[in-house]
Amino acid sequence: MKASIYDVAKKSGVSVVTVSRVINNASTVRQSSRDKVMKAIKELNYQPSSAAQSLARGKTNVIGLLIPDLTDPFIMEVVDTVDRELEKRGYFLALSVIGEQDDSTVRSNFLFQQDRVDGILILTPIFEEDYVTSLKEKNIPFVIMDNQLFPFTVSSIVVDNFKGGYDVTRHLLELGHLKFGCIGGPEDLLSAKHRVDGFNAALREVGVEAVAVKCGEFDITAGYEVTKKWIEEKILPTAVICGDDHIAFGVIDALREYDLKVPEDVSVVGYDDHPFASKLHPNLTTVKQPAVEIGKQGVEALFNAMKGKEKQHVVVKLAPELIVRHTTSVPKK
Numbered sequence: 001m002k003a004s005i006y007d008v009a010k011k012s013g014v015s016v017v018t019v020s021r022v023i024n025n026a027s028t029v030r031q032s033s034r035d036k037v038m039k040a041i042k043e044l045n046y047q048p049s050s051a052a053q054s055l056a057r058g059k060t061n062v063i064g065l066l067i068p069d070l071t072d073p074f075i076m077e078v079v080d081t082v083d084r085e086l087e088k089r090g091y092f093l094a095l096s097v098i099g100e101q102d103d104s105t106v107r108s109n110f111l112f113q114q115d116r117v118d119g120i121l122i123l124t125p126i127f128e129e130d131y132v133t134s135l136k137e138k139n140i141p142f143v144i145m146d147n148q149l150f151p152f153t154v155s156s157i158v159v160d161n162f163k164g165g166y167d168v169t170r171h172l173l174e175l176g177h178l179k180f181g182c183i184g185g186p187e188d189l190l191s192a193k194h195r196v197d198g199f200n201a202a203l204r205e206v207g208v209e210a211v212a213v214k215c216g217e218f219d220i221t222a223g224y225e226v227t228k229k230w231i232e233e234k235i236l237p238t239a240v241i242c243g244d245d246h247i248a249f250g251v252i253d254a255l256r257e258y259d260l261k262v263p264e265d266v267s268v269v270g271y272d273d274h275p276f277a278s279k280l281h282p283n284l285t286t287v288k289q290p291a292v293e294i295g296k297q298g299v300e301a302l303f304n305a306m307k308g309k310e311k312q313h314v315v316v317k318l319a320p321e322l323i324v325r326h327t328t329s330v331p332k333k
Contacts, residue, residue, distance in 0.1 A: 003044035035219040059330025064094045064111035064120040067148035098126050119302045141305040145298045148190040156315040161191045164287040164320040165198025168269045172239045175330050181237035181245050182224050211237045223250025238331040239247045245270035263329040282326035290318045
């Protein structure tokens with residue numbers, strides 16, 4: 001039978017607590033007691049479990065990560081990066097997929113229970129405020145990635161979505177477009193709002209007013225339905241800026257249904273750089289979110305918080321990147 005920590009304590013004639021301190025190399029153990037314990041460990045061939053060592057150190061070596069689902073490529077790229085960064089540090093990742101959870105179960109999340117994790121990363125716009133309140137109460141270190149709670153009063157890794165919306169609009173203005181449409185994401189999401197704000201700011205600089213602005217869900221159907229309505233109402237812009245790539249895919253689908261070509265008749269820009277953006281034809285001009293850097297910066301900020309290095313919250317703002325492909329060109333004369 002495999003020896004236990006109790007067997008070691010009995011054989012060495014010391015308490016279980018003393019054995020635990022020796023295993024974890026505590027400096028408060030007398031050398032004579034240490035020698036007895038080490039001798040017993042050797043004779044019994046005792047192998048301390050990693051769980052026991054972690055508990056004795058007051059650590060689990062596990063970091064929790066809250067995400068809304070497993071279908072978003074951007075989210076999964078962040079998850080992959082976080083997992084690799086934690087592995088480098090000897091930590092494990094515990095995922096919690098929020099899904100259709102309601103606010104009554106927010107604070108009972110399994111990751112929030114005592115001694116389950118050493119820290120938590122949040123990457124979901126769902127119930128952010130409730131999570132923050134609960135984590136503060138439980139004194140668990142945490143960092144929010146892609147924070148939707150403005151102003152940022154907790155440690156956060158955010159993307160400059162205003163710049164993303166501004167840059168794509170400037171790109172289209174420089175191509176010569178003056179007739180713009182924008183189909184944004186949900187108005188209650190800070191990231192979606194800032195993308196539209198950047199779009200409007202770029203137009204104001206040159207005294208151009210958008211033909212139409214519509215906000216809805218981040219999905220293909222939204223882009224398809226809005227574009228179809230614009231065509232039927234004869235207010236179709238020459239350039240359409242979309243809140244994400246799914247909306248852009250829907251816009252392109254509707255244009256094709258009406259035998260309109262992209263980019264010859266209408267230029268289309270997305271956001272996120274979905275894996276399909278560079279594979280569908282024409283390849284989609286879009287804005288790439290720095291998913292890898294978000295993951296790296298999130299882990300770095302969390303470990304600083306766990307070590308007590310951050311006395312106050314820190315906010316890291318990362319720049320997105322305009323990726324020009326084949327869905328934008330000069331407007332038709």
